[in-house]
Amino acid sequence: MQATAELSYCASEVRRHDADRFLTTLFAPKGHREDLFALYAFNLEISKTREIVSEAMLGAIRLQWWREAIEAIYTNAELRKHAVVEALAETVNRRGLTREHFDRLIDGRMVDLEIDTHDTLEALTDYTDATSGSLIILAMEALAGTLEEAAVEAGRHVGNAWALTGVLRAMPHFLQQGRIMLPKDLIEAHDIERREILDMKPSDSLAAAVSDVAALALRELEAARKLRSSIPRAACPALLLGVLAESYIGRIRRAEFNVFDPSIGTSAGLATARLAYRTLIGRY
Numbered sequence: 001m002q003a004t005a006e007l008s009y010c011a012s013e014v015r016r017h018d019a020d021r022f023l024t025t026l027f028a029p030k031g032h033r034e035d036l037f038a039l040y041a042f043n044l045e046i047s048k049t050r051e052i053v054s055e056a057m058l059g060a061i062r063l064q065w066w067r068e069a070i071e072a073i074y075t076n077a078e079l080r081k082h083a084v085v086e087a088l089a090e091t092v093n094r095r096g097l098t099r100e101h102f103d104r105l106i107d108g109r110m111v112d113l114e115i116d117t118h119d120t121l122e123a124l125t126d127y128t129d130a131t132s133g134s135l136i137i138l139a140m141e142a143l144a145g146t147l148e149e150a151a152v153e154a155g156r157h158v159g160n161a162w163a164l165t166g167v168l169r170a171m172p173h174f175l176q177q178g179r180i181m182l183p184k185d186l187i188e189a190h191d192i193e194r195r196e197i198l199d200m201k202p203s204d205s206l207a208a209a210v211s212d213v214a215a216l217a218l219r220e221l222e223a224a225r226k227l228r229s230s231i232p233r234a235a236c237p238a239l240l241l242g243v244l245a246e247s248y249i250g251r252i253r254r255a256e257f258n259v260f261d262p263s264i265g266t267s268a269g270l271a272t273a274r275l276a277y278r279t280l281i282g283r284y
Contacts, residue, residue: 105138119183150231225284
């Protein structure tokens, strides 16, 4: 495992596989960026589990390996020989991160191995909270130290907004794997046929379901912004994904909630300018 000449291994992995988080990390203080890259590289390792294993049991074994790697970090046991583990250990020891959030992240990724479709929108949000929400809270801790409960709550809301937006943007990718990330209760409420979704054909009913998820993401973002006064300014770079989520939802809306429209993406230049402005004024 080697880094590029300019970037650490973790930073290189995040730049290659998670461009949005890489971009937002550039707005964090230089002395904290490697901490964020370590967290985001860890997330990449566990989030890809379902895609790289041939059966659920192998995925569970892989996630258990990471659970034990985290255990070793927190108990000062011998570290696993892995570039991300080593970087993560430095971050945990330097920043005093809360272990519970790592456990919730891994628990959330276990769900990936167990189901293809969530039963309800509430269940989907529980999943996004465990995965995306926990990661943002860890990033906030790395930047600002111990957080008040309101700040933790804001992190959860931004995490939900980001992940729900990601579910919509990545729907074609998930469908190619046979995974329908729209929850069953929304599918039933809008009378959508399973084959209709798997065939990746736009329809009014599917657009209505997508609109419901997008609306929930915006409500989560609004809930986070109502807690702005409780957020340490130092933690704001971890919340900049909320800015990008809002931008992506705008694109989805302009595409009339057709998630198969190739125009759903981002302009790096515009995103960078928007993030720079929000960072300057301490907003997300």
